[in-house]
Amino acid sequence: MTRLEGQDWLTSSATMAVMDALEAAGGPDCARFVGGCIRNALVGRPVDDIDIATRLRPADAMAALQAAGLKVVPTGLAHGTVTAVSERQPYEITTLRRDVETDGRRAVVAFTDDWAEDAARRDFRLNALYADRSGTIFDPTGQGVEDALAGRVVFVGDPARRIEEDYLRILRFFRFYAWYGRAEADSHGLAACAAHAEGLTRLSAERVSKELLKLLAAPDPRPAVSAMRHAGVLARLIPAVASSAAFEAMVDLSDDPVLRLSSLLPDEPPVVVTAAQALRLSRVMEGRLGDAALGPLDLATPHATLRAFTYRLGRQAVLDRLMRGLAEAGGQGDRSALAAVADWAVPRMPIGGRELARLGVEPGPETGLILKAFEDEWVAADFPATGHADRLSRLVAARHR
The missing domain is CATH 3.30.460.10 (Beta Polymerase, domain 2)
Known part of the structure; x- marks a missing residue:
């Protein structure tokens, strides 16, 4: 024993x-x-x-x-x-x-x-x-x-019967295979999962998303995801893209299940947000997936442009899109862009309504328009630390000609 x-x-x-x-x-x-x-x-x-x-x-x-x-x-x-x-x-x-x-x-x-x-x-x-x-x-x-x-994941007894008792066992089969499998996936279990995949629609979205994220957090979920794709299970959960190259590269780059999920999804924010909502993912995850679906960012993007994106979209969104770009490139390329975004201290808007009031601008719609114009110029100039008073005076004068 x-x-x-x-x-x-x-x-x-x-x-x-x-x-x-x-x-x-x-x-x-x-x-x-x-x-x-x-x-x-x-x-x-x-x-x-x-x-x-x-x-x-x-x-x-x-x-x-x-x-x-x-x-x-x-x-x-x-x-x-x-x-x-x-x-x-x-x-x-x-x-x-x-x-x-x-x-x-x-x-x-x-x-x-x-x-x-x-x-x-x-x-x-x-x-x-x-x-x-x-x-x-x-x-x-x-x-x-x-x-x-x-490293074998095999159902107790008849796979079909086990699945019919609880359709979540389809996802558990792939999740345990991702974490513990070291051989080919059990053929009888795979066949049963494929035959009963429609049953996933009967489950609560919360149970499904919890299993999916646990699966994607495995050290190497690629064999399990590939098996899910071929069994017709993956397509019932997410609008998966045809190519798996970006996902396979992302697994080597990051253990973040949200990034890995993002690399499986199309670059179509409305489609991705709808899928995230159907899975009842948290607002934070939904936001990250929607932002990442704006498309991969080239690692060669000028750092000034990346700083502007970071100011407008948020650090996490830009890092996720850069990681998507790195995955699209097969993990190859200069990664200094990632450090440039991660280490940059995002500045605060250096002026506000008080400075406009000193120039005689009354509070109202005009204030918002001038501040927006100032911000656009300041961001385009790569966030200079000086010259704010001259820039603001020029914009106010231009509005009142």
């Missing part, structure tokens, strides 16, 4: 306090670690979240944890989940379950005492792994450990 070794999270006092509390109520083997913490430990990845599966019913688990003096939050009682906080570390604890009814978006569950039943309702074999407090791993599907070590 495979056993975890050298895992600090497994033997920490915070973890032991949670396991002690559960076993005091349910006896030995009433609780096991499950899913991502086992998978990541096996493949040498950091363990950020510790999930525990238990035979205890939610109310009993809560009572046991509270009796041990631990804070408990009822984070998902309908699905059997509570969160214990031990030494400021959260532990998500879920009662063993089996699906009673599913509709592709959510499931009605019943609690069970059977570890195999709980494993059978999980998405992928490398996630259907359990370990007791000694680190001994239990692999109910018989292939989860092997999959994790080999």
Whole structure:
């Protein structure tokens, strides 16, 4: 039997306090670690979240944890989940379950005492792994450990059935492939995802965008995105461009999922903004994608022009467009333009209504017109630090001829 070794999270006092509390109520083997913490430990990845599966019913688990003096939050009682906080570390604890009814978006569950039943309702074999407090791993599907070590993402049981239970598993298939896959994508899983891609339209935009951004944040999401494209999944999420060259170059240039997403989208701001809104992306992300869709900026653009763009559009927009230009060039070119924008201290408009009032200009529409003319000249002259009074006097005189 495979056993975890050298895992600090497994033997920490915070973890032991949670396991002690559960076993005091349910006896030995009433609780096991499950899913991502086992998978990541096996493949040498950091363990950020510790999930525990238990035979205890939610109310009993809560009572046991509270009796041990631990804070408990009822984070998902309908699905059997509570969160214990031990030494400021959260532990998500879920009662063993089996699906009673599913509709592709959510499931009605019943609690069970059977570890195999709980494993059978999980998405992928490398996630259907359990370990007791000694680190001994239990692999109910018989292939989860092997999959994790080999970098295979394979559905538990029939891929079509797993997807029909929750269509988000299509995106999870590609997301886990992006993060953990080291071989060719499982052909049966790919075929099932392609056949059921229409089901993605039944999901909430928030769930879809969360998975998509997690996928794009992987160290190298290119194989997964390519597989999504060929399976007809990508086109159901975004108005993808035909060429993938810019995206493939961008992956080497930046780990920013928003920039990577931008490089997959066409240079059509209205189309891109509509797609971002359909995905319910944040206003900040929507703004970045819309600005980047104005088109790549050539790295050879004069720095004075870049400063003008930065003043008008904002630093992030110009940096994103320069990165798009660098990706379009295959990552080749002088990158001093990026530093010139990143390091430049954007100046404030050096004059305002007070200076105009001193020249006898009454507040009103005339003030705005003169200030706009001043700003345009100042920006075009590359933000000179002096000469403001002469420029302003000339503009005022010109308006009153």
